[in-house]
Amino acid sequence: MTTRYRVEYALKTHRRDQLIEWVKGLLAVPFVLLSQPTALFGQDGIHGTDEMARNAHERYAQIMSDVEGLINDHISRQKEGTHTHSKLKLLVPTVGVFFTPLLLRNAFEWQDQRRYISSRRFVAPSFNDIRLILNTAQVMSLVKHSRLDLVTFDGDVTLYDDGQSLTDDNPAIPRILELMRSGTRIGIVTAAGYTEASKYYGRLHGLLDAIATSDLHDDVKKNLIILGGEASYLFQFTGESPDRLLPIPRKEWSLEEMQSWTQDDVTELLDIAEKALRSCVDSMRLKADILRKERAVGIIPVAGFKLSREQLEETVLVCQKTLEMTPVGKRLPFCAFNGGSDVFIDIGDKSWGVLSCQRYFGGIAGNRSLHVGDQFLSIGANDFKARLACTTAWIASPTETVALLDEISQLSKAHSPLGTEANLKS
Ligand code: IMP
Ligand code: MG
Numbered sequence: 009m010t011t012r013y014r015v016e017y018a019l020k021t022h023r024r025d026q027l028i029e030w031v032k033g034l035l036a037v038p039f040v041l042l043s044q045p046t047a048l049f050g051q052d053g054i055h056g057t058d059e060m061a062r063n064a065h066e067r068y069a070q071i072m073s074d075v076e077g078l079i080n081d082h083i084s085r086q087k088e089g090t091h092t093h094s095k096l097k098l099l100v101p102t103v104g105v106f107f108t109p110l111l112l113r114n115a116f117e118w119q120d121q122r123r124y125i126s127s128r129r130f131v132a133p134s135f136n137d138i139r140l141i142l143n144t145a146q147v148m149s150l151v152k153h154s155r156l157d158l159v160t161f162d163g164d165v166t167l168y169d170d171g172q173s174l175t176d177d178n179p180a181i182p183r184i185l186e187l188m189r190s191g192t193r194i195g196i197v198t199a200a201g202y203t204e205a206s207k208y209y210g211r212l213h214g215l216l217d218a219i220a221t222s223d224l225h226d227d228v229k230k231n232l233i234i235l236g237g238e239a240s241y242l243f244q245f246t247g248e249s250p251d252r253l254l255p256i257p258r259k260e261w262s263l264e265e266m267q268s269w270t271q272d273d274v275t276e277l278l279d280i281a282e283k284a285l286r287s288c289v290d291s292m293r294l295k296a297d298i299l300r301k302e303r304a305v306g307i308i309p310v311a312g313f314k315l316s317r318e319q320l321e322e323t324v325l326v327c328q329k330t331l332e333m334t335p336v337g338k339r340l341p342f343c344a345f346n347g348g349s350d351v352f353i354d355i356g357d358k359s360w361g362v363l364s365c366q367r368y369f370g371g372i373a374g375n376r377s378l379h380v381g382d383q384f385l386s387i388g389a390n391d392f393k394a395r396l397a398c399t400t401a402w403i404a405s406p407t408e409t410v411a412l413l414d415e416i417s418q419l420s421k422a423h424s425p426l427g428t429e430a431n432l433k434s
Contacts (some may be wrong), residue, residue, distance in 0.1 A: 028138045043130070043131045054351065075126035076113055108153055115142070115320065143402065158366060160367060167406060168406055174211065174215050183410065197365065202241065208251075226247060233365060237304060237356070239360035269355070277353075295309060304354045306347075343356065366398070381394060
């Protein structure tokens with residue numbers, strides 16, 4: 009490998025989402041051909057701009073229809089097991105499986121009415137535009153084709169700001185209650201790994217208190233669970249205890265495959281990870297402490313210091329590559345990720361966490377289950393693995409999560425017997 013290639017490969021590919029980049033590239037062509045930056049100085053004024061926006065809208069929408077078609081073709085091949093030879097796979101080698109079709113054209117129309125993508129003359133359709141169109145397309149498909157039986161949320165950055173707690177003024181709370189009222193089960197699938205219910209109560213008390221004091225039926229209140237430490241600790245809402253959570257023994261909810269994860273392997277993997285972390289702390293002189301837990305090991309900055317993005321990423325990549333090369337790292341699933349200000353290596357990952365939630369609620373299928381998270385890059389990000397278990401939405405802040413929940417509510421109403429398809433376009 010040439011150095012240049014190695015730099016591109018090792019350091020860049022995991023920082024891009026190839027499907028999004030590819031769609032961005034497709035949309036860049038009509039943008040370049042149709043955008044009219046000089047209209048600012050021209051005679052046509054606002055009329056020329058309107059005409060441009062109409063043309064751009066039509067071409068962008070056509071591209072989204074074509075991508076939707078390629079995804080449908082990929083899905084039909086999934087059923088035959090030949091999706092690894094689909095045209096989409098040739099064009100975007102990293103695509104995996106899709107749990108549902110994506111209504112990309114409708115989603116583009118919806119987002120264009122809100123973001124005015126087609127009206128822009130200087131800024132081409134961006135990564136964030138496409139990420140949000142994909143989220144809308146996913147939600148549209150879920151509410152149209154199947155019931156949304158389970159929504160799982162990541163914690164930090166998804167429900168509350170990094171390192172903060174879910175307090176009682178959090179605008180996601182009434183929206184989560186609305187989902188529960190309509191029969192959707194809720195899981196909080198977070199890396200935050202604590203053995204005690206009180207610690208989770210400390211982080212999530214706003215939501216737990218709101219459920220406790222709500223008018224939801226007691227059976228419905230139990231439809232909220234927390235899966236902490238990626239896939240390590242399960243707690244269920246209960247009205248019976250002051251911290252509102254009942255710990256559920258692992259053997260009652262973990263999948264058969266997880267029961268074969270031995271304590272010896274857990275210890276061995278964490279020992280290797282701890283050594284790798286220590287070598288990073290030493291070599292980069294990091295002002296950080298190592299924190300070893302029952303099912304995780306991490307580094308957290310010493311009070312008053314911050315680790316830089318480069319230090320965090322280097323540490324994740326060292327740990328990931330070190331563990332990947334060991335026999336225990338091949339046997340036992342683990343998740344090495346950059347938490348924004350810390351780095352953790354956890355036993356298991358969020359695919360196991362979401363699968364465990366689906367199982368605990370009686371076997372919910374991946375195409376009726378949505379995971380909402382902020383970390384979807386392929387290395388160093390912990391929500392990425394949830395894509396193996398269910399449909400996903402990639403948000404960038406708690407505000408976007410609230411907007412997504414509003415979209416779910418609005419689109420569900422449009423698809424309910426009382427709503428009309430026409431509402432989808434408004
Ligand atoms: P998430 O975004 O909800 O998955 O939470 C990730 C954050 O939880 C990390 O960045 C850490 O700050 C925090 N955390 C606390 N305990 C653990 C643990 O045992 N493993 C991983 N992260 C942890
Ligand atoms: Mg997060």
